[in-house]
Every structure is written in C-alpha cells, then in structure tokens.
Amino acid sequence: MTYGEAKEFVALHLKGDNSQADPGPVHFRMAHLDVALRCEPDALTKEYTGDETDLFRLLPSGEPRLYIRRPDVPDPMDESAKLDIDEALSLAVVFFVCSYLSNKYKDRYEAKAEKVISIYVSNQLAG
Numbered sequence: 460m461t462y463g464e465a466k467e468f469v470a471l472h473l474k475g476d477n478s479q480a481d482p483g484p485v486h487f488r489m490a491h492l493d494v495a496l497r498c499e500p501d502a503l504t505k506e507y508t509g510d511e512t513d514l515f516r517l518l519p520s521g522e523p524r525l526y527i528r529r530p531d532v533p534d535p536m537d538e539s540a541k542l543d544i545d546e547a548l549s550l551a552v553v554f555f556v557c558s559y560l561s562n563k564y565k566d567r568y569e570a571k572a573e574k575v576i577s578i579y580v581s582n583q584l585a586g
Contacts, residue, residue, distance in 0.1 A: 460549035462487065463538030468553045472568070473560060480560040484534040487542070490555035490572075491530035494548050497576045499583075502545045503527050547582070551575040 460468075466482055473480050495503055495515055507517060507524040518525045530543040542549050554572035558565045 460542050460546065460553075461538060462533070462536050462540055462542065465542060465549065465553050465556070466536075466538065468550075469556050469560065472553070472557045476564060477560050477562045482556050482560060484532050484536055486556045486559055487536075487552065488530065488532040489559065490552040491532060491542070491544055493555045493572070494544060494551050494576060495527050495530070497573065498548070498580050499527060500545045500548055502543060503530060545579070547579050548575065551579070 469482050507526040513528040515527045515529045551572040554568045558568035
C-alpha cells in the first residue's frame with residue numbers, strides 16, 4: 460500500500476467524524492511504531508550487530524540476534540512511496556492513524572488495528 464492509498468483510506472474512514480483530518484509523516488511514523496511494539500514485522504526485522512543507528516527494540520535472545528528497526532517514513536510525504544511495513548500490516552497502520560485523528564471512534568479504530576495485528580501474528584505462528 461502506498462502513502463497516497465493509505466491517506467485515501469484514512470479520509471474514507473473519517474468521513475463524518477473528522478473530515479478535516481490531514482495525516483502527515485508524524486502520524487504514519489507513530490502508527491508504524493505502534494505496530495512494531497505489538498508484533499515483529501518481517502519488513503522491520505534485521506540482524507543486530509551493535510552498530511545500528513535505526514534500533515527501535517531488540518528481540519528476545521536467539522542466534523542470530525535480531526532487532527526491530529525504526530520505519531522509514533518520508534518527510535515530506537511521497538504519496539507514491541510504499542508503507543515501510545509488511546503488506547499484511549498496512550491496514551493496522553491505517554487504523555492507528557484513524558485512531559489518532561478520530562473525534563468519536565478512537566477506541567474502535569485502535570481495536571481494528573489490534574485485530575489486524577492479531578491475525579498477522581497468528582499467521583506467523585502457523586508458519
């Protein structure tokens with residue numbers, strides 16, 4: 460999903476709630492990080508060497524040692540750029556952005572994001 464598509468989804472979901480919402484890089488960065496706190500996105504997982512400048516969080520011990528890197532979110536927004544997350548987690552990012560900008564349904568959008576993450580984690584565990 461591209462940032463342009465994600466912004467369209469956000470606008471559609473917030474229609475009648477906060478139609479003035481204009482999601483920017485900070486909203487998408489926060490949403491990527493919210494997702495990365497709740498699961499281990501393949502697109503953000505890298506091997507830990509100790510010299511990282513993009514470290515977000517270390518994963519539990521194992522060999523090789525892995526970490527979750529900070530997402531790359533273009534600033535200013537490049538609407539043709541893809542979200543820096545697994546495609547299966549793109550909607551979770553959209554729903555978190557909606558939860559930040561919603562006037563009425565913050566909890567509903569956060570629950571939808573967590574549902575997407577739960578399905579992703581279940582699929583990862585299933586192999």
